[in-house]
Structure formats: C-alpha cells, structure tokens
Amino acid sequence: xxxxxxxxxGILETVFHKQPAVAYRLMLQVHTQGRAIxxxxxxxxxxxxxxxxRDQATRQGFPLQASMEGD
Numbered sequence: 233x234x235x236x237x238x239x240x241x242g243i244l245e246t247v248f249h250k251q252p253a254v255a256y257r258l259m260l261q262v263h264t265q266g267r268a269i270x271x272x273x274x275x276x277x278x279x280x281x282x283x284x285x286r287d288q289a290t291r292q293g294f295p296l297q298a299s300m301e302g303d
Contacts, residue, residue, distance in 0.1 A: 235296040239296070248270045282298040
C-alpha cells in the first residue's frame with residue numbers, strides 16, 4: 233500500500249497550510265525518511281489536524297498516518 237505524492241502534498245497544503253514548495257519538500261521527507269514534522273500546535277489543534285488527515289486518507293483509501301509528539 234502507498235499514498236500518492238499528490239495526495240500528501242494536498243494534505244500539507246490544505247490541512248497544514250503549507251506553501252507548495254514547502255509541501256513538496258515535506259512530502260519528499262516523508263517519502264525518503266518515513267516522516268516529517270508538519271508544525272507545532274496546541275494539543276487540541278493537533279488532535280483536530282490528525283483526525284482530519286486520518287479521515288481524508290481513509291476516505292481515499294490511502295494508508296497515510298499522522299501523529300503527535302510531546303506533552
């Protein structure tokens with residue numbers, strides 16, 4: 233299973249409000265390293281963004297995951 237690069241870029245641009253060049257760079261980081269830091273958010277905001285990513289990925293049939301670290 234894989235997630236398309238276009239879908240990852242779209243998530244980064246819409247959910248995390250990244251500019252296209254930044255979204256592309258982060259997508260490549262996910263592609264080569266398996267993960268990337270998309271931002272630092274308050275706990276509740278991070279939870280909402282994670283839920284949004286997971287929901288959109290599931291709807292499209294992609295295995296893309298999102299998680300948070302820290303307190």
